[in-house]
Amino acid sequence: MTTTTATPAPPFGRALCAMITPFTDSGALDLDGAQRLADRLVTEGCDGLVLSGTTGESPTTTDAEKSALVRAVREAVGERASIVAGVGTADTRHTVELALAAEKAGADGVLVVTPYYSRPPQDAVEEHFRTVADASGMPVVLYDIPGRTGTRIEPDTMLRLAAHPRIVAVKDCSYDFLGTQKVLSGTELAYYAGCEEHILALYAVGGTGYVSTVANLVPRQLRSILDAFDAGDTARAARLQQQAIELIESTMSAGLPGTVTVKALLNDLDLPAGPVRAPLRPADRKTTDGLRSAYERLRAA
Template structure:
């Protein structure tokens, strides 16, 4: 059974975008500036090179450079979890070892995608990566993108591995989440922003949030209120964030696109998205900015 308060990478984690220059190159100065801001505004962990970090279109060398730069910027003020998941077990192991050398504190490993492996193969994939590296792993369960679920029974077996310690939960299955929480010590992080309070309330560790790129204080405040016993305040804060969550995550565009559009409008490091993604249009950015301003005005 999960111990309440188990937070191997912190409670409030941002799934950080990867800033690029206008020419499309990796912007390490921008990444350091953004990382410092996120930590100063309440994030105690940063997830790099995940979905929001455009991992499919960054090179292995860029991923390692990003970890090194962000570690330099935040020091020991926050944990760094490096996204290393690919569709290829061998490549994932290589990325895991490089992230460890670069200074990451943990690894985010997504279910292999496209090939749709059965559950025994999914389990073997994660075990091989956990065996290869000395870093703790967070399993990334996002079947809507990968096409393959990490089934609760598979998750329960994987929890027996000493280096598999956490889950980024984007499965939209609160019943399955609670089954695993009741039978393991895994730390569950809400990977969908609308589930931040719900996941914490059933024993989750916290969140790994895309919307926290622009509103880190507001999302940290949900957890702080709940943990202080102010359930009504936590509900109020979660509900106030819903308009921005909906525009950023459920309006037909990937969160990477909306996060970069809004960050750019706020004068913060972001830059363009890489193809095949395309930037948010002016009307979309204006709507995001209005929702953001409304949220920060009341929180």
């Protein structure tokens, strides 16, 4: 295995938010709210926005809504931030269609999750990603989240896929830190932490940054972890990471999907969010109050 020592340049920036998809009270797509939220996130320090991912409720939005969301957010942020469109499905043909639509709508790249439910073997997983990467001119971010898909992208598969010129990055939710470092040491793939508790740890071993759900709530605080590390103040970076853990845990590890908890708190803060779409259900008042308390403590830190 060839070892590389250079940290890959961030293809979409370092601090990326996995943005929620705002809906109106009636459950329709709220494009005005999406634009206002996107502008706030970029103003508060996000280099890029990932749309229609897990947090963006992609299983319950239509193809037309996904394209409309990209167009609206591009209009709001212009060239101030990268836009990565989630296009992954369990169907290779449908994924290709979504990738082409995202390119036409103005995305800078696509996020492609491992095909879920059918549990394809690794050679089929590899072919799926290659087919999508061959279909358009946009760079591809592989999304490795076996806890949701049932199938991971094995490190050896990742090493082979890294040779494709348009497969440039990984959103890493594998919880396999050894495997991640194996791929980092043998490729130029840009690795983004998809789990907020790993932001600093992955960055310290050569990761590129993060794609964060919690960044919907505290974009500036999460970015400060990377900024402190880049400034050489590793003790401050560690302290900032530790200060964020309460909100990270409350948002991501409290028994509810991050979409539900983030929307609950954004609504409580009078920021664009709206309801979740079924089968998800809204958080109760007790959960929302706990989130608000954790948020206020982090903001005051």
